Amino acid sequence: MSRLRRAWLVALALLLASCGGGGPWQLKDIKGVVPDLAFNLTDDSGRRVSAADYRGRTVLLFFGYTNCPDVCPTTLVKLAAALKDLGPAAHGAQVLFVTVDPKRDTLEALHRYARAFGSHVTGLRGSAAELRELAKRYRISYSYGTPDASGNYDVTHSSAVFVFDAEGNARLLVMPDSGEKAIAHDLKLLLGARQG
Amino acid sequence: MSGWLAFLLPWEFSPLAAALALGAAVAFVRGARRVPPGQAVGVARRIGFFSGLALLYFVMQTHFDYLSQHMFYIHRLQHLVLHHAGPFLIALSQPQAVIARGLPARLHERVLTPAWRHPLVQGAYRVLQNWLVAPVLFVGLIYLWLTPEIHFYAMLSGPLYHVMNWSMLLDGLLFWFLMLDPRTREQGALIGLGPRIGLLLLTAVPQILIGADIALATHDLFNVYGVCGRAWTIDPLEDQQLGGLVTWIPAAMMHAVGTLVVLSHWMRSK
Numbered sequence: 001m002s003r004l005r006r007a008w009l010v011a012l013a014l015l016l017a018s019c020g021g022g023g024p025w026q027l028k029d030i031k032g033v034v035p036d037l038a039f040n041l042t043d044d045s046g047r048r049v050s051a052a053d054y055r056g057r058t059v060l061l062f063f064g065y066t067n068c069p070d071v072c073p074t075t076l077v078k079l080a081a082a083l084k085d086l087g088p089a090a091h092g093a094q095v096l097f098v099t100v101d102p103k104r105d106t107l108e109a110l111h112r113y114a115r116a117f118g119s120h121v122t123g124l125r126g127s128a129a130e131l132r133e134l135a136k137r138y139r140i141s142y143s144y145g146t147p148d149a150s151g152n153y154d155v156t157h158s159s160a161v162f163v164f165d166a167e168g169n170a171r172l173l174v175m176p177d178s179g180e181k182a183i184a185h186d187l188k189l190l191l192g193a194r195q196g
Numbered sequence: 197m198s199g200w201l202a203f204l205l206p207w208e209f210s211p212l213a214a215a216l217a218l219g220a221a222v223a224f225v226r227g228a229r230r231v232p233p234g235q236a237v238g239v240a241r242r243i244g245f246f247s248g249l250a251l252l253y254f255v256m257q258t259h260f261d262y263l264s265q266h267m268f269y270i271h272r273l274q275h276l277v278l279h280h281a282g283p284f285l286i287a288l289s290q291p292q293a294v295i296a297r298g299l300p301a302r303l304h305e306r307v308l309t310p311a312w313r314h315p316l317v318q319g320a321y322r323v324l325q326n327w328l329v330a331p332v333l334f335v336g337l338i339y340l341w342l343t344p345e346i347h348f349y350a351m352l353s354g355p356l357y358h359v360m361n362w363s364m365l366l367d368g369l370l371f372w373f374l375m376l377d378p379r380t381r382e383q384g385a386l387i388g389l390g391p392r393i394g395l396l397l398l399t400a401v402p403q404i405l406i407g408a409d410i411a412l413a414t415h416d417l418f419n420v421y422g423v424c425g426r427a428w429t430i431d432p433l434e435d436q437q438l439g440g441l442v443t444w445i446p447a448a449m450m451h452a453v454g455t456l457v458v459l460s461h462w463m464r465s466k
Contacts, residue, residue, distance in 0.1 A: 028383035033353040063425075139352060141266040158425035173352075175423060 024189055026182035027163070027172040034170035037061065039134050041098065042121035044111035051168055057094045057188050059164040060174070063140060064155050065101035070112040071159050071176070072097075077119040079161065079174075082183035083120050092166070092191045093123040100142035100157045102131065138162060150193060163189055202321040208380070211357075217253045221246070226293055227298025248285030251277050256361065265351065266427040268418055269438035275364055276442055280450045283368035284302040287376040288457065327387050331395050334371045335402045338443075339361060342406060342415050353421040355430040375454055378385050378461045391457050400451035407444020411437050 023029055037051040037059055051059075060079060060109075064072035076097070083090040097114055099105040102125050110123030126134065137140060140158035147153040161174035163186075172186055224245055225306060226318040228237040247440075254260055255277045268440060311317060323329055340351060341360050350360045374386060381388035387395070410417065416432045418439075426435065 028348075030352065033349055035354075082451040139265060139354065139424055140355075141427055143426070143428045145429055154429065156426055158423060158428045173423070175419070183309070 018143045025172060025186050027174055027186045028176055030170050030173045031033060035137055036170060037164040037168040038137065040130055041124040041126040042107065044107050044114055046107055049124070053119055054094055056166050057155065058092055058166060058187065060093065060095045061098065061162040061164065062095065063098050063100050063142065064101050064107050065155050066109050067101065075161065076121065078180050079183065080187040081180045082187060083118065086188055089188065089191050090120060093187060096124055097121055098124045098134065100131065102154050163190070203259045206257045207259050210257065213256050217249060220295060220311050221249060223295045223298035225298065227294035227296065229250060230297045231294065233388050237294055244285045244289035245291045246281045252282035252365065263427050266421065268435045269442055272439040272442035276446055278361060278364040279368040280447055284450055284454065285374040286369065287372035290378065324370055325386050327391065327395065329378050330371055330374055331399045333367060335399055337367050338403060339406060347418055348420040349427065351424065376457055380465045388457055389465065392458050396455045396458065400448045403447045404444055407447065411440025411444055
């Protein structure tokens, strides 16, 4: 029992040391807390893709849907603005927008939507099972509201953007209240570290 | 498969949890058959033990666990069972001797008894069950995991989430076995019946405080649920208020019931 307790304390201390204070980051540090980037989905041009296809780039993984009235457009606009701040360095970054509403979001709709937020954004779509697996891996959730008279419904979903480095390790979390400046600051560091 | 059956399947299967639950149930049934005449295990004890075990299994190894990961007040209900209701019912049924009788003799005599009597295990047990350490640990764990920053990472990280839940379960078992021991100090209990009444009432106070603090907060303290997505659409503050009430009222009630149980042991000992 005492050994078990000690193990908890050590685990906790390590975690707090790696997550809490210190470090150059302005976003939330999730190194070692969240699993590496891994998925099997279809991109908005119809190609089957996995995490390996994005190795070497800083990936910003975000879950949403194209009919989303608030969180998704504001987040994507914020990410686009942060990437613009980075200038040419932004070419090393890739935003992956995974739809949590594959029923309504066709590949074409997803493609149009993603491009509207810039060339760094790619829409991804999966089968119900692929999406469920991905959500479970990152411990995120989505659920569908009751459709109104014309069949429209809201989707409750995660609002965070998971940031992965070029090797696919989870590094940072963009929170709903993270500012464009903080995002640009941290992405610059992450992209710079890759080149250096 | 129908919705309810699917709901009863594990969300994240834990071989350890399944093996412990099954092992405890089988050992209890076997042990209850083997007790000498005159010491038969009464219906109330059987109901207490199996309802406690079933509650624990339900919150850990069904899709209830999924809801607990994505809704603050369901998470608080899960911890109410792990830290209070489940261990309370099991401790109330005093199953130790029955389970020991139902275990395979070799496992009992060659592994568990020597391990239990090992000085390190006994020393650690004495420390954890000390009259000051046990209540501080019991309340401290609640405060620890409800610290917003720590809570955030516990909900984001799979391994830390399991450390959180197992720590609540183990501490719940330690605490309620200590508190609900029917024996007096002279008969071998670690803490006397009178002092236990005081400890039970005292430990309820910080739980009422933190529960009320959460229930009455006017801003979102635990934003991880918004960040990771809630299980269904609910106003974040409403979710938080419900969670605060669960932390506050049923937990305090368990302490009141515990006090009555100890009081009845005390009356009987007179």
